[in-house]
Amino acid sequence: MSEPTRIPLPSISSRAWEHPADRGALVALRKLRGFDVILKQLSGFLNERAVRMLLLGSAVRADERQFARVYRLYREAGEVLDAGVLPELFIRADPTINAMTIGLDKPVIVLNSGLIDVMDDDELRFVLGHELGHVLSGHAVYRTLLAALLALSTTLFAIPLGALGVRAVMAALLEWQRKSELSADRAGLLADQQPQVALRAHMKMASGGRIDELDPEVFLAQAQEYHANDDVRDLLLRALIVETQTHPFAVVRAGELDRWVKSGSYQAVLDGDYPRREDDADASMSAEASAAARHYGEEFSRLDESLGRVFSDLGRGLGQARDWLADRLRDLSEPRPRDDRERRDNPGRDDRRSGPPEW
Template identity: 50%
Template sequence: MSDDGHEQNGTGHESVPSRQRRRFPGISSRAYEHPADRSALVALRKLSGFDTVFKALSGLLPERSLRLMFLSDSVRVSDQQFAHLNDMLRDACYILDLEKVPPMYVTQDPQPNAMCIGLDEPIIVVTTGLVELLDEEEMRAVVGHEVGHALSGHAVYRTILLFLTSLAIRIAWIPLGNLAIMAIVTALREWFRKSELSADRAGLLVGQDLKASMRGLMKIAGGNHLHEMNVDAFLKQAEEYEAGGDLRDSVLKILNVLPRTHPFTTVRAAELKKWAESRDHQRIMDGHYPRRTEDKDTSVKDSFRESANHYATSVKSSKDPLMKLVSDIAGGAGDLGGRVRRGFGGFAGAAPAEDQPPRNGSDSSDGWDGTTDTPPRADD
């Protein structure tokens, strides 16, 4: 048995509530971070005086107010209050080797939600709606998700995002001022959506139960009606969302996701399943992962290159019509105009002759122009 009361066995696994789970001593958050999330974090961590600057900002941000609000009007998780959540929190920190356990609060709100905020010391907040919605293993993945945010340092940037969003509303009357703030907010939201994918991976490392993670995401999307839902069908929705429609749908997808801080739940489920089946995940489970002691030696250039490669691969493999068009343009595809017209559902009229299939099974080189059903006259 270890010093903190967790039983150990000869296989290197730790006995935590319900079943055995593997622990990851000294694991760096880089092990599970999404490439786009990781590159931004590595760059920020390399900035000289970064921590000092953001701690200085704490006086300008409503962190103290938030802490006092939750302390005064929510329930702090402990051995005496929501003890089962306290056990999950301690286990999550133990598995990810987070030395200081962040405070957790349960706040009355029927909307299922959880967040990790704070500059100096992160705090985790879960709503009663979430606690009532999820079972033990599903909740364990959520707690691991939030601990993953804390380990990565996402709480700092989320707090700043909340502050800037509030600031944008206050200065909306200033010409161009709001536009400048919202440009920063939009970029932060894109980064934060990727950070959510990172935290989903951390939740899987803590819970080590992919089915529970999938169930939790389905419940967030469709409520507590598991008997009416199916994981495979839910994942097919993600495939249909990515591949369906034309360029108009692609544009609408972008517009729909811009104001969000979280990816859509079907997309999160599909991304998590893909990562769970990847070699990267298996290597972590086998004990091969980057350590925190190596973080200071991480190359910013390599991180950005990895992020760029990830986006390039995503564009090439994407089934989304807009991403296909981008890939075709990058590949020097011919007849760009015809592809765009077809992408928008043929709104510009019929495609040129070379884009039409041969008629009546004949070869396209038989002299027909493909724009009429009337054959050419003998004297043409």
């Protein structure tokens, strides 16, 4: 079977695949001139050298001679995304289905052996495109800030009222990081350009690789069901469940990527309608902030509607409980004649006890 032709995307800006909530934060942070340079220099001075030394000693660096198949797929993903010089790629012995991007100044991509064992070539290209998306968006810079805050959190919690502030910042950064994963999924899809392949990759991540027992339509229906119920209890439970998660669930990610494809945005990029890197410096912070605000506005409107329904139902329930209680109190307040008094007051009444017993 011939391999499908992938459309190259020359000079594509990472803004083409970034989720609105992710893109708004990134455009704002990119305006802070020098901020990323300082972080990169601090990280590259010692920490990244230590990580790379650890990988050189314990993992395998992929190239044309080692893991040549994986490296070829990596180059193909980089060519479609016009990534230029590719970060180093390492394969490490780990049975979990996972991959990661590490480093700020000179990022490296690490694939676990467990991921290579269960993913076919197309699925690996999607995963590699996902990791390249993180690199090209510069997500590692801001994840480092999150990691620093998490490390400092135990100290800041000891400061009066400090816990509330740091928890709010951490919650916001974790929410951004989850959205950055949705952005990287879009980059992975653009690198491979086969939506059914991206879906298969998410199905394998969710099931531990047992895709032969899964159905794509049912899997996507499950993703829709996760978001279908707008009951306020489910909305709050979803928020609490993911509050400390760095990644969205695999099922949810599959549904989000499917919605992006169906929105027409994916096809528009393939048709050449996407922002270019040369225009990144002119990206409007207010426009991206507005896009992010619209996204969260839709989320909050669903919450608002759900709250309205809950309070309406609660009001009806309280009204019914009030009416029932009033009826019971009224019954208790009315005097009830005793049987012997009824017989004296009503001498003509039949004495039912004089007849045959009732069964």
